[in-house]
Structure formats: C-alpha cells, structure tokens
Amino acid sequence: MAGIAGPAKYEAWYHTARGAWIGEMEFRLLMRLLRPAPGAMLLDVGSGTGYFSRRFAGAGLRVTGLDPDSGMTDYARSADPTLAYVEGDARDLPFPRHAFDYVTAITSLCFVDDPRRALSEMWRVGRRAVTLGLLNRDSLLFRQRQGRGCYRSARWDTVTAAHAWWQDLHPAPRVVMRSAVFFPGGGIGARCAEQLLPNVLPWGGFLAIALHKPSREEVRNER
Numbered sequence: 001m002a003g004i005a006g007p008a009k010y011e012a013w014y015h016t017a018r019g020a021w022i023g024e025m026e027f028r029l030l031m032r033l034l035r036p037a038p039g040a041m042l043l044d045v046g047s048g049t050g051y052f053s054r055r056f057a058g059a060g061l062r063v064t065g066l067d068p069d070s071g072m073t074d075y076a077r078s079a080d081p082t083l084a085y086v087e088g089d090a091r092d093l094p095f096p097r098h099a100f101d102y103v104t105a106i107t108s109l110c111f112v113d114d115p116r117r118a119l120s121e122m123w124r125v126g127r128r129a130v131t132l133g134l135l136n137r138d139s140l141l142f143r144q145r146q147g148r149g150c151y152r153s154a155r156w157d158t159v160t161a162a163h164a165w166w167q168d169l170h171p172a173p174r175v176v177m178r179s180a181v182f183f184p185g186g187g188i189g190a191r192c193a194e195q196l197l198p199n200v201l202p203w204g205g206f207l208a209i210a211l212h213k214p215s216r217e218e219v220r221n222e223r
C-alpha cells in the first residue's frame with residue numbers, strides 16, 4: 001500500500017521513544033473504552049505488524065488479526081506464532097455473525113475507501129462492541145504530519161464525517177468518543193500536557209470511538 005512503510009520499518013517506529021509513547025497512549029485509551037473481560041475474543045482488523053494484537057493478547061484477550069497485506073501478516077506471525085492471523089479485507093470479513101466478542105480497527109479504516117461498509121461488517125461479526133482508532137483531522141497531529149511519513153496516503157477523518165458511518169447499524173450502538181495525543185511531539189512538554197488534558201476533548205490526533213452493542217433485553221426494553 002502506498003505510503004505505508006515495510007513491516008520491519010513500521011514496527012521499528014513503535015520502538016522509538018515517540019512511537020512507544022504514542023502506542024502506549026492509544027492502547028491505554030482503547031482498553032479504557034473496551035474494558036474487556038480476560039479471555040474474551042477480539043478481532044483486530046488491519047492488524048499490520050501485530051503490535052496492538054500482541055498488546056491485547058498480553059492483556060489476556062484471545063486475539064485474531066486480519067490484514068490484506070501478506071507481508072504484514074507474515075511479519076505478525078513471525079513476531080508471535082501463538083496468535084492467529086488471516087488475510088482478508090475489512091469490507092468483507094470472512095467470519096460468521098457474532099464470531100468475536102470485540103472487534104477493533106486501529107488506524108486501518110483510514111486506508112479503506114468504504115469505511116461505512118467496513119464498520120457494518122465489524123458490527124456483524126462483533127457480539128459486544130467495536131472500537132475504531134482514527135486519525136483526527138481536527139488535531140495538531142494533522143497539521144504536523146498530514147502528507148508525511150506513514151500516513152501520507154491515509155484519510156484523516158472528522159468526528160462529523162465518522163458519525164455518518166454508524167447511522168444505519170442495527171441494533172443502534174451506544175457511542176463513546178475520546179481522543180489522545182494532543183501534542184504529538186512526544187517530548188517532556190507533550191507528555192506533561194497529555195496528563196492534564198481530559199480525553200473527552202475531541203482534538204487529540206488519535207480519535208478512539210467505541211460502539212457498544214445493546215443486549216437483546218436492552219433492545220426489547222427500548223421498544
């Protein structure tokens with residue numbers, strides 16, 4: 001895919017000081033939104049080198065990664081052969097309804113031309129919740145990084161644009177949005193500021209959206 005580094009180079013970024021800090025912020029925010037039970041099954045859509053798949057597995061989840069790029073899935077398998085990786089496309093997930101408890105897509109829908117269809121597929125295969133990690137157009141990160149590095153071919157979304165993606169989902173989700181990585185430099189100032197700014201502010205470079213699926217009983221009670 002144009003704009004994305006090869007797997008080894010992409011993974012190496014997570015081992016730089018800035019990459020490790022950003023990865024940590026993103027992972028913590030997603031875990032806070034999901035609060036998954038240990039042993040729950042999670043599908044990581046657009047799993048890339050498996051960085052987040054391994055983090056979720058380390059937190060006790062049973063993880064399957066999916067990515068259309070065989071270079072990425074090969075790399076992810078070699079980094080942890082105990083995790084399952086399949087090649088596939090977010091727009092046509094090769095799994096039955098409710099095959100997973102949770103489904104996540106972390107900075108991968110920004111490379112998918114039909115995010116609405118991808119989300120509807122994620123909603124179909126997820127039983128409890130779907131989380132999205134998006135690149136936020138209303139952020140300093142966008143001003144600094146758009147058109148540069150890994151994300152030069154990515155789409156940067158706004159909250160308003162993303163809103164349209166889940167309007168037709170059934171049952172209707174309960175949506176929670178948060179953001180992180182407000183000052184993307186990763187230096188000491190950015191780290192201190194990050195502690196002070198609440199994640200409810202919608203201007204972080206990483207936009208995390210959780211869509212919780214109501215239970216059958218909740219749907220019945222709403223009628």
Ligand SMILES: C[S@@+](CC[C@H](N)C(=O)[O-])C[C@H]1O[C@@H](n2cnc3c(N)ncnc32)[C@H](O)[C@@H]1O
Nearest residue numbers: 046047048051069072089090106107108111112
């Ligand atoms: C920026 S990487 C993110 C990888 C990983 N989620 C992470 O955050 O480290 C974007 C990934 O999305 C994948 N991708 C691109 N188009 C996709 C599609 N149609 N369905 C699923 N994944 C896709 C790419 O192959 C790539 O591995």
